[in-house]
Amino acid sequence: MAVSRCLLAALVGGVLAVQPLQAQGATGSISGRVVDSTSQQPIGSVQIQLEGTQRGTATRQDGGFVLTEVAAGVHRLKISRIGYRPETREVTVSAGAAANVQVSLAAVAANLSAVVVTGYGTQRREAITGAVAAIDATEANVGVVTNATGLLQGRVAGVNLTLNSGEPGAGAQIRIRGGTSISASNDPLYVIDGVPIQNDQTEATGLGIGGGAALARNPLTLLNPSDIASISVLKDASATAIYGSRAANGVVLIETRKGRSGTSTMEYEVYGASANAASKLEFLSGAEYRNYVQQQVTAGALPASRLTDLGTANTNWEDELMRTGYTQNHNLSFSGGAQNTTYRASMNYMNQQGILISNGFKRYQGRLNANHEALAGGKLRLGINLTTSRLDNDYLPYENTGGFEGGVLANMAIFNPTFPVYVTDATTKAVSFYETGAGAQSTRNPVALANQVLDRAQTTRYLGSVTASYNLWRSLTAQLNVGADRSTSNRQTYLPRNNPVGASFGGRARQVERNLSNVNLQSLLTFAPTLPSFIPGSEFEMIGGYEYAQFENGEFGAEGQNFTTDLFTFNNLGGGGTLVPPFSWNEESRLVSFFTRANWGLNNKYFLTGVLRRDGSSRFGAGNKWATFPAVSASWRLSEEGFMKGKFFSDFRVRAGYGLQGNQAVAPYSSLILLEPSNGARYPFGSTVVTGVVPTRNANPLLKWEQTAQTSAAIDYAFANNRFSGTVEYYQKNTEDLLLTVSVPQPALVSTRLENVGKLKNTGFEASFDGNVLNKGQFSLSSGLVLAVERNEVQDLGGRSFITTASVSGQGQSGQNAQRIIPGRPLGTFFGPEFIGVNAAGKQEFNKYTVTRDATGRETSRVLAGKTTAPGGDDYTVIGNANPDFSLGFRSNANFGKFDASWLWRAEMGRDVFNNTSLVYANKANVLTSRNVLKSALGEPDALTEPAIYSSRYIEDGSFVRLQNITVGYTFNLPTSVMRGGSARAFFSGDNLLVSTNYSGYDPEVYVDAGLASRGIDYLTYPRARTFTGGIRLTF
Known part of the structure; x- marks a missing residue:
């Protein structure tokens, strides 16, 4: 920390030292x-x-x-x-x-930007014919935003952002118009200063308690939000088709801040924040647990020996794990330039503690961009962008995939509250963590897990591009862009000998390195002629280009076990008595593209856009490596027509578009047979035994792209001299050739293979309204509202009646699934028995049905036939829908004198959430094995021995209204004696301040998997924080 302060002081001092003296004179x-x-x-x-x-x-x-x-x-x-x-x-x-x-x-609505960044260029707002939403990051970033995705939250209709947990540095899932794939990725394409970046997980896999990796991190954490100038979200096919096979789920274009000519400018921003859990789960206290056990012993439900097993402590494990997490952030930038050269350089340091003990996130980031114009009239333009970042993650071992040997949060829920956190040896007086012993069925002290299990990762990422453009003549410009995105992640994990999770291994250490790289080459020609006088009022622009992208992803890991001491942790794998064979893998793919786009306008009224892209991908079968993605769109500005000009609307236009998009987000080599070494294929050659390979995947030479056809129609309007503006839009997306794993006829090498068999339909309605509500004297108020309604329907599953998905977690839930993918139903359909109550014997009761089916097995009728305590297959039916009826975002910005304020509300209504946490931890039967339960369990009439049964009982209303942020700031001028004057803005901000919901878990806004197969399931993830921040921004 001291080194960081010294470095920052040196940098600031260096910048100050080179500030030019103010010119003296008249x-x-x-x-x-x-x-x-x-x-x-x-x-x-x-x-x-x-x-x-x-x-x-x-x-x-x-x-x-x-x-x-x-x-x-x-x-x-x-x-x-x-x-x-x-x-x-x-x-x-x-x-x-x-x-x-x-x-x-002149007052204008906040969203009427003059120029908007679109694919491979920019366009005037009124000339855009597709669905493009633009965000001015300067206005959106008035509070505290720790990553770039936060700038999108609640500000763009049809864009839904969900954090996969509340852990520092956690990833976020962005869905634009609902997503289009069941099993492939539904993430949008991110493009930073023209360079598409990889959205694959950059962190190396860990040694989770259950054997899995922690949830993926946010791919945009390499960017400092203060470096972002604008974000454009391309939503419909006419806007995204120019990105072809990577654009089925939308495109997010990020432009970073650039320098301006003139003397240098320096900005320094610092803020500090404190965060606590926004909500808690209520478990039995030690006293309540002892009382309940006593009641059950008295009733004869538990043996008297259980009383002697109880401790005397009164430990609230949730409180023991939670803390106030502190954050500090420092941004330093300086920019400027001469007449033909501009530059901007910035540095960022952020240190964020988690709200649970023993985890956190640090970011060290630097960025440089420079632009230079050469030759007469600036015919040659050169530019360079370089970003480097180092992310240090301290993970919390909270994965709950290991059943009884779950991570920190699972043991927080079940560890006996009558047990202490620490014990003192009566002889040596040494203090150690209390444990119940090692063994597959043992619970763990969660505080010990958090402190003793080490899981760290350091990820270094480089993102850079070099651009050169040359005006061949007045109407024709050639441009060459070369970009690269490379990351290296090193992850170290150690399960110590002195903790039960590592004791059975004698200590277990692993080190893994993951490398990702993406090299991108673009060559563009832009033709924008001055049309002849006999075509008055016409404007025309055409772009043609070639793009080549190369992707590589690989990992190597080694593991040691059975150590003589914990002192070396993960630093000496060779010191383990048992060396696990190392593992490694590497995959490569290529993408080659040719594309063109033409824009034509007439009299600033009529606009037409055509796009054509041809993509070739190495990921698909030999006969389907190439695909073509066309799009066309048009708009008509009626407000420029004589019958409407000067009337109520200052701007009014209709637009419509159609196009095809693709999805190539499947693993490389998916069309090929996959062979893997196997100990089950060992063959003797003389005295030598050789390990052979076995097929684990069938080949499919016909494998091809998922393809989405999207149609949209919209009205854009503004009135009161553009002080108020808005958009209403309807869209429909039809996705065919869904990539699904299906059974194949026997005999075959493997029983399944990846095929193009399904169909999915998305429809939606979006509306946005922005207004400069009030401007009077020192006071001004502007507001914006976004509304989105999205529906999806599975139309075909290749002849299958359903696919089960979303495994239910918990004891006794093996083989149980929470959702089914059913033709005619939306993705996220919960399927299970209907809970109707608990009978006098303490048994759960469910609706019982008599079902008839035709010869194909299709259900033809369903009749209620009473109730049952043991529901079977016919008693399962649709019990919920994880999709919201609609979502809302409402934001405002106000100014009064030198004060400013902003606030952001978000809401989702009509969505269901499966509370898997309640199913597992609100079950009294946990007490039978000395485990704790949620307090809510004691208010239920279930018998002590009644097991948890997945049903509609655990499907809850996940609707919510959230006050996402409030920020208040004060701007003032600095005296001219301080750095030749300048300005400062002090601010105070609160995040996640209020959530109004009926949901009983930590938070109703739960993680969505990378695909769409399962959604709306909450199983004790890292809780979200409520954060308060104060800071100041200085500009000299």
Whole structure:
């Protein structure tokens, strides 16, 4: 930590040392007043910036401003404020005189950006014919955002973001218009400054308590949110088709901040945060547990010996594991440049503690971009972008895939509350963690697990690109982009000898290294001619390009067991008495693409866009490696027509589009036979035994892309001189050739193979509304609302009547599934018996049905036939739907003088959640084996011996309304004696402040798997935090 402070101090000092001295000589001043162009009322808190310098100020309540000691000469003033169209004015300053400027700003809706980033270029907002949502990161990042995905939350209709846990650095699933695949990835394509990045897990696999890896991390943690300038979300086929086979689930384009010509500018931001669990689960206390056991002994349900097994402690294991997690974050950037060269460099350090003990996340990040124009008129443009990051993860061993030997959270729930955290040896006085012993069926002290099990990873990632463009002549530009994305992750895990999970191995250590790389080459030609005079009002642009991408992913790991001491942890694998054979794997794939897009407009009224992309992927069968993805879209600005111009709507247009998208997100070599070494295939050759290989996957030379055809229609509108604007849109997506693992006729090498057999349909409605609600004097208020309704339906499963998915966790649940994929039903359909109550004997009762079927096995009728305590297959039916009826996001930004405030609400209504946590831990039968239970279990009439049975009893309403963020800030000018003036903004922010829900678990917003096969299942994941943050941002 001391080294970090010294490094930061040295960097700041170095930047300060090179700041140029302010020029001495004749000076004057600039004064003026800013008013609203409609009401002519003065506007306060307008930012006045002297371009090319760090000089700036803000208008007073009366709209007036003054800049003193301005060097004589010609200057340009940039005048801007949220909710108004920015203006630039040229001012001539004479020595000893005051120049006066009067400015009128026109109010606009916050989302009417003049230029929007689209695929392989930019377009004017009014010329876009597809579904593209643009986010100004400067406005969205007014609070505390720790990763880039947080800027999307609640701000874009049809974009749903779900964290896979509350752990620091945890991954997030983004779904754009619901996703399109059952088994392949549904993540969007991320493109950073033109470079598509890999969305594969970058962290090496761990040695989880249950043998699995921790949940994947967020692929965008390599970016510092303060470096982001804008985000564009491409949603429909006409917008995404230019990215072809990687665009079926949408595209997220991220543009980073660039430098500007002029003297250098430095920004420094620091904030600190404290976080605690937003909610808790209520388990029996030690006293309550002892009382309950006593009651059961008295009733004869438990033997009297169980009383002697109880401890005397009163331990709340949830409280023992939870803590206040502190975060510190430092951002330092400096930018500037000369007439032909600009640059921006930034550094970031973040240290985030988890709200559970013994875990956290650190990020060290640096970024540099530079641009240079050469030759006459800047015909040659060169650019470089480089980002490097190091992420240090301290994982908590909380995986619960190991049943009784679950991780920290599972043992928090079941470890006996009458047992202490620590014990003291009566002879030596040594203090150690209390344990009940080793063994497959033993519970573990969760505090000991968190402190003794080591699981760490260091991930270094490099993302860079070099760009060169040359104007061949006035209308034709050639561009070459070369990008690379490479990461290396090293993960070290140690299960110690002094903890029951490692004792049976004599200590267990593993080290794993994972390497990912993606090299991308793009060559583009852009043709934008000036059309002849006989086609008045026409504009035309055409882009053609070639793209080559190469992907490589590999891992190597080694493991040692049976150590003589825990002192070396994972640092000396060779010190183990047992060396487990190492493992390794590597996979490669290629993607080659040719594409073109043409945009045509007439009289700023009629716009037409056509896209064609041809992709070739090495991942598919020999006869299906190539596919073509076309799209077409058009828009008509009725507000420019004579019959509508000057009427109520200042902007009104209709647009529609159709296109094909692909999904190539399957593992490389999926079309080929897979052979693996096996100890079951050992053959003697003389005196030598050789391990052979066996087939584990059938070949499928016909394997091809999943293909989605999407149609959309929309209305974009604005009124009151563009102060208010909105969009309503309907879409339909039909996905065919779904990739599913199906049974194959025998004889065959393996009983199943991957085939293209299914169909899925998505339909939806989206609406957004943005408004500059109020601008009066010093006060302004702007707000935005987004609404999304999405429906999906499985239409075909290759002849099968259903597929079971979503395994139920817990004792006695082997072979039980929570959901079925059924033609005619949505993905996320819960399927099980209908719970109706508990009888007098303490047995659960369920609806019993008599079912008839036709010769094919299809159900033809279902009749209620009473009730049962042992539901069978015919008693299972649809009991819930994990999909929300609709989702909402509401945001506002307000300014009063130098104060600003913003808030963000989110809601999802009508969704069901399977509370697997309640099924496992609200079962009184846990007491039979000295395990704890949720307090809610004691309020139920179930008998002590009644097992947990998956049913509608555990399907809960997961609807919620969440106050995601409130931020308050105050901006003020620094004295000119401090770094030649500048400005500062102090802010205070609260995140995840309020959740209104009927759900009984930690949080109703639960993790969705990478595919869509299972969703809406909550099984004791890392709880989410409520965070309070304070900080300051300085600009010099």
